[in-house]
Amino acid sequence: MIPWLHPTDKFPPIDQAIDEPNGLLAAGGDLSQARLVSAYRAGIFPWYSPGEPILWWSPDPRCVLIPDQLHISRSMRKRLNKTDYNVEFNRNFEAVIEACSAPRKGADGTWITDEMKTAYCALHKRGLAHSVEVYIDNELVGGLYGLAIGKLFFGESMFSKVKDASKIAFIKMVEQLKKWDYALIDCQVSNEHLFSLGATEISRDRFQVYLDRYLDQTGQTHWQFGATEDQVE
The missing domain is CATH 3.30.70.3550 (Leucyl/phenylalanyl-tRNA-protein transferase, N-terminal domain)
Incomplete structure (x- = not known):
């Protein structure tokens, strides 16, 4: 029980x-x-x-990604090199969580309830929850959201309206978090999509070590691509 x-x-x-x-x-x-x-x-x-x-x-185990272990396939590198998209932080958090809450193909309903959306939007207003957004022709086509505490990012959900959009969001976020010296991205539960990007599984005890070491370190406060690590409050 x-x-x-x-x-x-x-x-x-x-x-x-x-x-x-x-x-x-x-x-x-x-x-x-x-x-x-x-x-x-x-x-x-x-x-x-x-x-x-x-x-x-x-x-236990916990699915995580260490920024240095990000894997980008050859085909994904070709997609990233195209210039038909742009990626932003926190331009429209509510739209991202709304898109993530839409029922997936072949699934009934969603686990992101109205209560969850309200709660995470409140955390976003506090500067704890963040979104990563992919736009094509100014239309939101993919993204993800999660929480940043210390030097750890806790991913919650992602979505794609076009092929590879969520991968673009994830890769660009990881690359930026690496520049900010983040230690770990928590992916919670494993799947092949995450494994293809370099995620792995660690024990709950090992995850606890990361929590103990990095939660109280000073994290990034200026969530903008290109912002430097020393731009902190």
């Missing part, structure tokens, strides 16, 4: 997450900004479907 969180309850230690389903730690609580920040700082994220209680997860 997993614990039920009341409004003032803290999260249990992540090593209490169950094995099946992998990483399920707790249920209940809320999506307040304080709760969400404390979750990510502890290596926990929410993931649930409409009609379910809020479910909190800390899977």
Whole structure:
């Protein structure tokens, strides 16, 4: 049995997450900004479907990408070299999360509920959640969003309306985070799309080492492509 969180309850230690389903730690609580920040700082994220209680997860192993290990295929390099697109940070966070919440092909519904969208938009206004956007002819065609805390980026979701748009967003973000000396991109749960870009899996204990080492380091505050690491508050 997993614990039920009341409004003032803290999260249990992540090593209490169950094995099946992998990483399920707790249920209940809320999506307040304080709760969400404390979750990510502890290596926990929410993931649930409409009609379910809020479910909190800390899977083992954890899918991550170390910026130095980004893999760009030859065909993807050719696509990146084209000049028919531009990539921006935080131009329209709400549009990105709205696009990410659209049902995927072959799937019913979405896990990004209205409550989730409201919560992450609030974190964006605080400067904690960020979007990466790909535009072609000024139309938003792909992107992703997540949280940045310290020198870690916690990815949440991505979308593509045209081929390779989410890959472009991801690659450009990783390249910029590498320039800012970020240590890790948390991808949460593995899939072939992420593996093709260089993601790997590490143990929960190893992930905890990254949390302990990098969460309280000074991160980037000027989320603009080309901004230097020393442009911090």
